[in-house]
Amino acid sequence: AHLNPTMEEGAALRPAACRAKGGAPGFKVAVVGAAGGIGQSLSLLMKMNPLVSVLHLYDVVNTPGVTADVSHMDTSAVVRGFIGQQQLEAALTGMDLVIIPAGLPRKPGMTRDDLFNKNAGIVRSICEGVAKSCPNAIVNLISNPVNSTVPIAAEVFKRAGTYCPKRLLGVTTLDVARANTFVAEVLGVDPREVNVPVVGGHAGVTILPLLSQVSPPCSFTPDEISYLTNRIQNGGTEVVEAKAGAGSATLSMAFAAAKFADACLRGMRGDAGIVECSYVASEVTELPFFASKVRLGRGGAEEILPLGPLNDFERAGLEKAKKELSESIQKGVSFMNK
Ligand code: NAD
Numbered sequence: 001a002h003l004n005p006t007m008e009e010g011a012a013l014r015p016a017a018c019r020a021k022g023g024a025p026g027f028k029v030a031v032v033g034a035a036g037g038i039g040q041s042l043s044l045l046m047k048m049n050p051l052v053s054v055l056h057l058y059d060v061v062n063t064p065g066v067t068a069d070v071s072h073m074d075t076s077a078v079v080r081g082f083i084g085q086q087q088l089e090a091a092l093t094g095m096d097l098v099i100i101p102a103g104l105p106r107k108p109g110m111t112r113d114d115l116f117n118k119n120a121g122i123v124r125s126i127c128e129g130v131a132k133s134c135p136n137a138i139v140n141l142i143s144n145p146v147n148s149t150v151p152i153a154a155e156v157f158k159r160a161g162t163y164c165p166k167r168l169l170g171v172t173t174l175d176v177a178r179a180n181t182f183v184a185e186v187l188g189v190d191p192r193e194v195n196v197p198v199v200g201g202h203a204g205v206t207i208l209p210l211l212s213q214v215s216p217p218c219s220f221t222p223d224e225i226s227y228l229t230n231r232i233q234n235g236g237t238e239v240v241e242a243k244a245g246a247g248s249a250t251l252s253m254a255f256a257a258a259k260f261a262d263a264c265l266r267g268m269r270g271d272a273g274i275v276e277c278s279y280v281a282s283e284v285t286e287l288p289f290f291a292s293k294v295r296l297g298r299g300g301a302e303e304i305l306p307l308g309p310l311n312d313f314e315r316a317g318l319e320k321a322k323k324e325l326s327e328s329i330q331k332g333v334s335f336m337n338k
């Protein structure tokens with residue numbers, strides 16, 4: 001039961017014995033929320049990824065068109081579409097990686113937390129599907145507010161008895177992409193040469209760029225630090241305001257999610273030395289979840305790396321971040337215990 005039977009029609013014209021074996025080796029990946037602003041571009045980018053052999057596109061609306069469209073790209077991944085709750089199980093069965101950009105985006109004047117009431121339930125029902133149909137899949141969770149939706153997902157998996165902290169990753173790659181871009185603008189270099197660790201969480205003051213740990217090593221004036229920290233923490237709001245009611249970041253987010261998913265897939269393949277920032281279950285601070293550099297491997301976040309030395313400004317930022325994060329985590333956990 002999927003939405004592009006045309007694929008099977010072509011294949012059915014020849015007897016199996018007369019057809020090439022086909023089927024490139026690779027991972028099975030699902031995009032949940034595939035017809036949305038992020039979902040469409042992300043589906044395009046995942047169809048371009050040579051590590052993907054099967055790409056399942058799921059949404060509650062509009063998946064047939066997105067599926068037909070993406071399936072005509074002449075890259076190796078086989079694309080199948082699924083629509084509505086009754087097809088969630090088929091969409092998720094057998095998946096190695098599930099990427100979730102489902103849920104409402106912000107409008108001007110809203111915080112990410114204002115999305116909680118709508119998106120908490122969406123994330124819960126999708127994660128219940130994951131627990132049932134692909135309990136060993138690695139999950140990349142994009143839906144906001146990430147600081148609360150990751151704890152919600154963890155609670156769902158705990159209840160289902162499938163929770164493995166290594167396999168649940170909140171996507172904060174866009175914060176790193178923004179930090180790299182804005183730092184490169186200040187330095188006058190190519191952003192691809194810059195790597196800024198961004199730790200904490202994914203909302204306002206919880207987004208903590210570690211400008212003292214930029215690679216390659218460089219130093220900033222107090223004015224530059226203040227400008228960069230502000231711009232990185234408010235990057236999402238900058239896009240929400242520029243879109244003026246038409247949503248939040250979708251294109252840069254799809255790019256960031258595709259980059260993060262590719263890093264996960266390379267880790268799953270066994271590549272060494274894959275390190276990305278992500279919001280995960282963590283013992284780096286006293287909080288149960290925290291974003292920091294993680295080493296990605298066959299089982300997901302194999303190792304959570306320490307924060308490294310912070311300067312006074314960053315230590316003060318960390319205290320502010322922890323206060324807000326703690327409340328957002330508690331809100332997610334309470335939602336599941338209601
Ligand atoms: P959008 O409204 O364009 O798309 C969301 C899609 O989710 C829609 O197609 C909708 O039909 C689908 N959806 C709703 N309920 C669903 C369900 N139960 N199952 C499957 N799909 C469902 O929104 P968008 O701009 O693509 O943003 C999606 C989410 O990502 C928002 O919550 C947004 O805040 C968040 N976001 C996170 C980051 C990040 O850095 N983590 C960045 C940008 C956006």
Ligand code: LMR
Pocket residue numbers: 105106112144174202235236237239240248249
């Ligand atoms: C972002 O950082 O762009 C996303 O979290 C979307 C938003 O609401 O800002």
